[in-house]
Amino acid sequence: MKILVLNAGSSSHKCCLYTIEDWLPSHPPTPLWEAQLDWHDQEHASLRVKTEREHLDEALSTVSRSGALLHLLKTLWHGPTQVIQSPQAIDVVGHRVVHGGQDYSSSVVVTQEVKAAIASLIPLAPNHNPANLEGIEMMERLLEDIPQVAVFDTAFHSQMPAVATVYPGPYDWLEQGIRRYGFHGISHQYCAQQAAEILGRESKESERLIICHLGNGASLTAVKNGQSINTSMGFTPLEGLMMGTRSGSMDPGILIHLMRQGYSADQLDHLLNQESGLKGVSGVSHDLRVIDDAIAQGNAQAKLARNLYLHRLKSCLGEMLMSLGGVDALVFTAGIGEHSASLRAETCEALAFLGLKLDPVLNENSPVDQDIAMVDSRVRVLVIKTQEDWAIAQACYYRCR
Numbered sequence: 469m470k471i472l473v474l475n476a477g478s479s480s481h482k483c484c485l486y487t488i489e490d491w492l493p494s495h496p497p498t499p500l501w502e503a504q505l506d507w508h509d510q511e512h513a514s515l516r517v518k519t520e521r522e523h524l525d526e527a528l529s530t531v532s533r534s535g536a537l538l539h540l541l542k543t544l545w546h547g548p549t550q551v552i553q554s555p556q557a558i559d560v561v562g563h564r565v566v567h568g569g570q571d572y573s574s575s576v577v578v579t580q581e582v583k584a585a586i587a588s589l590i591p592l593a594p595n596h597n598p599a600n601l602e603g604i605e606m607m608e609r610l611l612e613d614i615p616q617v618a619v620f621d622t623a624f625h626s627q628m629p630a631v632a633t634v635y636p637g638p639y640d641w642l643e644q645g646i647r648r649y650g651f652h653g654i655s656h657q658y659c660a661q662q663a664a665e666i667l668g669r670e671s672k673e674s675e676r677l678i679i680c681h682l683g684n685g686a687s688l689t690a691v692k693n694g695q696s697i698n699t700s701m702g703f704t705p706l707e708g709l710m711m712g713t714r715s716g717s718m719d720p721g722i723l724i725h726l727m728r729q730g731y732s733a734d735q736l737d738h739l740l741n742q743e744s745g746l747k748g749v750s751g752v753s754h755d756l757r758v759i760d761d762a763i764a765q766g767n768a769q770a771k772l773a774r775n776l777y778l779h780r781l782k783s784c785l786g787e788m789l790m791s792l793g794g795v796d797a798l799v800f801t802a803g804i805g806e807h808s809a810s811l812r813a814e815t816c817e818a819l820a821f822l823g824l825k826l827d828p829v830l831n832e833n834s835p836v837d838q839d840i841a842m843v844d845s846r847v848r849v850l851v852i853k854t855q856e857d858w859a860i861a862q863a864c865y866y867r868c869r
């Protein structure tokens with residue numbers, strides 16, 4: 469089965485093609501073809517395509533979003549990066565859809581009704597759901613009745629208990645859909661499943677996991693017996709942890725104060741989503757690697773940003789810990805979680821009171837899908853490479869085989 473995965477973000481579009489034969493491999497295979505489109509502004513983008521034998525880098529100018537996506541897709545069956553004869557060789561297309569609202573608790577085959585639901589959620593995910601719909605409609609035009617599967621980033625959190633979903637505002641907010649949804653669900657669910665594999669299947673029923681997805685966007689999820697019971701992102705992916713450019717949770721009174729000073733909704737949106745977090749506080753970068761370099765040069769603002777990031781992470785870990793009533797394994801994933809040994813060490817140090825003991829050698833040794841706690845640690849510590857695209861491909865396989 470040839471499965472095309474489309475992962476549309478607000479300023480990028482990642483795609484890959486997997487081949488799955490008669491059974492699902494236990495480890496994620498390397499895609500046959502991977503492509504990424506990064507938008508620099510409304511008309512300019514760069515395209516990178518990778519296959520086992522070829523790499524392609526191209527600058528695209530004066531193109532529309534759909535024109536650029538079509539150009540990207542054509543590299544599958546045209547030119548040096550060609551891996552299939554024609555688009556008809558694709559058996560199923562899987563889409564990461566950021567917002568599935570209250571109704572979708574698992575992946576679904578796309579129908580008119582599903583498309584209408586994704587469209588109706590555009591006000592809640594204005595930067596993502598339109599791009600997701602665009603991808604679905606483009607594949608319909610290209611391949612007419614090809615099966616397509618929508619995999620929602622909110623789905624894993626859809627069964628959270630009411631206390632984790634309701635905001636303490638007026639009750640009718642709930643009827644308007646103003647509630648906590650949670651995001652990064654594809655990654656959190658994938659990591660929960662991988663953690664169960666690494667820890668041994670027999671322990672799955674009693675597992676209490678805290679999954680730390682620390683990338684540019686960042687969120688924590690408390691997982692009990694394979695289910696999300698609390699998560700740090702809420703109505704939008706702005707709530708919770710301090711992130712690369714997003715503030716995370718703030719006193720809402722600050723927004724009221726700024727609005728009274730004349731800030732518009734768009735200006736506040738920009739400030740909180742693009743100019744805050746590590747970038748806003750450090751004044752240096754959203755990237756922890758650049759911040760670490762600045763700290764080494766003696767930059768005090770960069771040091772404050774990193775300390776604040778860790779402080780917020782610890783506070784939020786405390787919340788997840790209390791939701792679970794303890795923790796059996798702490799999971800680190802995404803850019804920072806997978807690659808920053810120092811941040812993992814500092815986080816684990818804060819949990820030493822639980823009997824958590826990190827193995828410093830394993831921690832420094834670029835671990836991938838590995839337990840890096842000492843043998844006698846009372847809490848396991850796992851580093852898991854998140855594989856959202858592979859998780860989407862697996863969902864397609866189960867829905868359409």
Ligand code: ADP
Binds near residue numbers: 803
């Ligand atoms: P996204 O949320 O965009 O998918 P990623 O999960 O790829 O992001 O994470 C990107 C971030 O990971 C970078 O901005 C950087 O802060 C961080 N990162 C990547 N490698 C390292 C590293 N070796 N040390 C510290 N941080 C790293």
